[in-house]
Amino acid sequence: MHIAITGAAGMVGRKFAESVARDPVLGTRTVERLTLWDVVQPQPPAGFAGRVDCLSTDLADPAQAQALVAQRPDLIVHLAAVVSGEAELDFDKGYRVNLDGTRHLFEAIRQLSADGYHPRVVFASSIAVYGAPLPYPIPDDYHQTPLTSYGTQKAIDELLLADYSRRGFFDGIGIRLPTLCVRPGKPNKAASGFFSSIVREPLIGQEAVLPVPEDVRHWHASPRSAVGFLRHAATLDLARVGPRRNLTMPGVSVTVGEQIEALRRVAGEKAVRLIRREPDPAITEIVRGWAPGFAATRARELGFVAESSFDEVIRAHIEDELGGRLP
Amino acid sequence: MHIAITGAAGMVGRKFAESVARDPVLGTRTVERLTLWDVVQPQPPAGFAGRVDCLSTDLADPAQAQALVAQRPDLIVHLAAVVSGEAELDFDKGYRVNLDGTRHLFEAIRQLSADGYHPRVVFASSIAVYGAPLPYPIPDDYHQTPLTSYGTQKAIDELLLADYSRRGFFDGIGIRLPTLCVRPGKPNKAASGFFSSIVREPLIGQEAVLPVPEDVRHWHASPRSAVGFLRHAATLDLARVGPRRNLTMPGVSVTVGEQIEALRRVAGEKAVRLIRREPDPAITEIVRGWAPGFAATRARELGFVAESSFDEVIRAHIEDELGGRLP
Numbered sequence: 001m002h003i004a005i006t007g008a009a010g011m012v013g014r015k016f017a018e019s020v021a022r023d024p025v026l027g028t029r030t031v032e033r034l035t036l037w038d039v040v041q042p043q044p045p046a047g048f049a050g051r052v053d054c055l056s057t058d059l060a061d062p063a064q065a066q067a068l069v070a071q072r073p074d075l076i077v078h079l080a081a082v083v084s085g086e087a088e089l090d091f092d093k094g095y096r097v098n099l100d101g102t103r104h105l106f107e108a109i110r111q112l113s114a115d116g117y118h119p120r121v122v123f124a125s126s127i128a129v130y131g132a133p134l135p136y137p138i139p140d141d142y143h144q145t146p147l148t149s150y151g152t153q154k155a156i157d158e159l160l161l162a163d164y165s166r167r168g169f170f171d172g173i174g175i176r177l178p179t180l181c182v183r184p185g186k187p188n189k190a191a192s193g194f195f196s197s198i199v200r201e202p203l204i205g206q207e208a209v210l211p212v213p214e215d216v217r218h219w220h221a222s223p224r225s226a227v228g229f230l231r232h233a234a235t236l237d238l239a240r241v242g243p244r245r246n247l248t249m250p251g252v253s254v255t256v257g258e259q260i261e262a263l264r265r266v267a268g269e270k271a272v273r274l275i276r277r278e279p280d281p282a283i284t285e286i287v288r289g290w291a292p293g294f295a296a297t298r299a300r301e302l303g304f305v306a307e308s309s310f311d312e313v314i315r316a317h318i319e320d321e322l323g324g325r326l327p
Numbered sequence: 328m329h330i331a332i333t334g335a336a337g338m339v340g341r342k343f344a345e346s347v348a349r350d351p352v353l354g355t356r357t358v359e360r361l362t363l364w365d366v367v368q369p370q371p372p373a374g375f376a377g378r379v380d381c382l383s384t385d386l387a388d389p390a391q392a393q394a395l396v397a398q399r400p401d402l403i404v405h406l407a408a409v410v411s412g413e414a415e416l417d418f419d420k421g422y423r424v425n426l427d428g429t430r431h432l433f434e435a436i437r438q439l440s441a442d443g444y445h446p447r448v449v450f451a452s453s454i455a456v457y458g459a460p461l462p463y464p465i466p467d468d469y470h471q472t473p474l475t476s477y478g479t480q481k482a483i484d485e486l487l488l489a490d491y492s493r494r495g496f497f498d499g500i501g502i503r504l505p506t507l508c509v510r511p512g513k514p515n516k517a518a519s520g521f522f523s524s525i526v527r528e529p530l531i532g533q534e535a536v537l538p539v540p541e542d543v544r545h546w547h548a549s550p551r552s553a554v555g556f557l558r559h560a561a562t563l564d565l566a567r568v569g570p571r572r573n574l575t576m577p578g579v580s581v582t583v584g585e586q587i588e589a590l591r592r593v594a595g596e597k598a599v600r601l602i603r604r605e606p607d608p609a610i611t612e613i614v615r616g617w618a619p620g621f622a623a624t625r626a627r628e629l630g631f632v633a634e635s636s637f638d639e640v641i642r643a644h645i646e647d648e649l650g651g652r653l654p
Contacts, residue, residue, distance in 0.1 A: 091494065131570065131571075140470075141469055141470045142468055142469075142470060143467075143468045143469060143470050143471065144470065144471065144486075145489065145570070145571045146486070146489075146490070147493065147570060149490055149494070152486050152487070152489070152490040155486050156483045156486050156487070159471075159473070159479050159482050159483050159486075160479070160483075162472065162473075162479070163473070163476055163479040166474065167418065167476070243458065243472070243474060244458075244472045
């Protein structure tokens with residue numbers, strides 16, 4: 001089978017492509033071809049035996065969306081997006097990429113659907129479709145009232161995906177990813193950055209800054225789980241899902257204090273001492289509006305699996321990014 | 328103040344303009360100018376003392392949206408839409424008018440917002456943003472999972488309205504209208520047509536066809552209430568509404584059997600005998616997926632008022648369309 005990945009140069013796209021290279025069997029089919037798209041040139045995953053095409057592209061250009069779809073991939077994993085902070089700073093760019101880009105992609109598929117083309121589309125949505133005030137846990141049937149332009153764009157994309165699927169233009173499924181933790185790489189300026197940083201840096205003996213109180217509760221899953229969600233969404237029987245095609249993925253709901261306790265259990269007091277409290281009221285206010293956690297009942301019933309504790313989330317990072325042991 | 332109405336030739340647009348002509352005081356301001364837009368040329372309301380401009384236009388053309396907004400109306404009542412059945416039959420037209428047309432209007436306002444233009448926008452949404460299976464009553468925080476392209480487009484417009492309002496481009500409020508009953512005029516082919524027909528025709532001594540069983544439950548308000556919702560939305564303090572700008576309007580939840588009992592109370596057995604049962608499995612299946620009724624708690628708390636019984640809905644029709652008495 002042929003898989004096309006948009007946003008393939010991002011962290012999730014890279015990890016998904018690497019996963020396919022390691023294990024190219026998805027359900028009953030074997031992946032023979034990968035098409036990797038992103039605005040920056042993606043890199044081919046190591047060890048993939050099939051054909052790989054890596055292209056620098058802009059889905060916000062309808063002709064480029066058509067060019068991707070003209071290759072008739074069996075599965076399109078649509079990850080391309082302007083991130084939350086950037087979509088908030090640059091209104092036009094956020095709508096152009098996150099809304100128009102997605103719509104161009106869906107439209108390009110619809111144009112070919114009359115010829116019998118009917119791919120699966122796996123769309124990475126986000127828990128940012130929810131906006132405060134939020135209950136805990138948030139039930140599957142809770143309304144979407146995003147408080148960012150990014151969340152608005154993802155919620156709109158979800159609606160389009162469900163309607164295009166209902167009309168028979170493709171077979172779509174939207175998966176709302178939790179905050180991915182522990183994100184590999186360097187500390188960044190994103191408001192959510194500390195959730196990963198307070199684990200990632202101490203594990204390698206470096207200091208991390210905690211800008212919020214320990215009672216802040218949020219919803220996490222590992223990058224490894226995100227790849228698992230994509231693989232499952234690629235093969236799941238969508239007749240079981242029905243017309244409500246957008247699902248909140250499972251995860252682990254923990255307070256920052258519980259994150260720190262998990263770090264203590266996994267890496268000891270030495271690691272915890274590297275977390276420096278530096279309260280930031282602006283970040284605290286932003287993060288207090290985020291989702292504390294979800295029931296995610298439907299997704300679990302449909303076989304999506306995440307970690308069952310934050311200790312597991314930390315261990316997944318140690319295994320996947322630190323060679324399985326602490327330095 | 329200057330009010331612009333899109334979709335002004337439709338039933339709700341005409342009734343709203345007539346209401347403004349009769350009572351031009353909205354809150355603390357007096358309406359001195361009306362701009363009526365529709366794809367078909369709207370008619371000026373009788374008796375309006377101020378200036379009226381009636382224009383045949385297409386909002387799906389960005390330049391025309393800009394032309395409307397360039398007049399800087401204080402209030403834009405956005406009613407223009409391709410109806411549900413047509414949006415389902417003509418995919419491109421539905422998206423072009425109901426999504427792109429709305430977005431062009433919002434964008435045109437945003438382009439002027441840098442100059443300090445900041446109108447109120449009252450958007451007519453629909454309970455079609457909800458799709459089966461649905462609980463009864465549907466709570467205010469229930470998710471939007473439309474099962475029509477029309478409902479999808481309205482749900483997307485709601486998200487855009489909330490985001491543009493949050494970003495400060497205009498002050499928007501979306502009101503989800505119940506099925507309007509009793510619709511004046513002739514019987515039509517819409518799946519919902521019988522809800523009005525089984526009251527409207529018998530009241531004037533004509534036969535009406537009932538295609539569904541009497542246990543079908545649905546959510547109604549009179550056209551008079553719809554006008555009241557628009558007037559209230561035009562003046563409501565939106566600081567009280569907060570960022571969740573889309574509200575399900577109040578209404579009356581009744582079964583078809585309860586509609587018929589109300590007709591019996593208001594117009595007697597003679598009227599009821601004019602309802603002819605002619606079961607239609609296709610219409611029954613469509614209508615069974617529709618919303619049975621809502622809590623509408625927020626809207627009621629914010630002062631939106633509908634009828635409190637279906638008897639009142641019938642009486643409003645007799646007063647507004649039949650001169651206050653049965654023929």
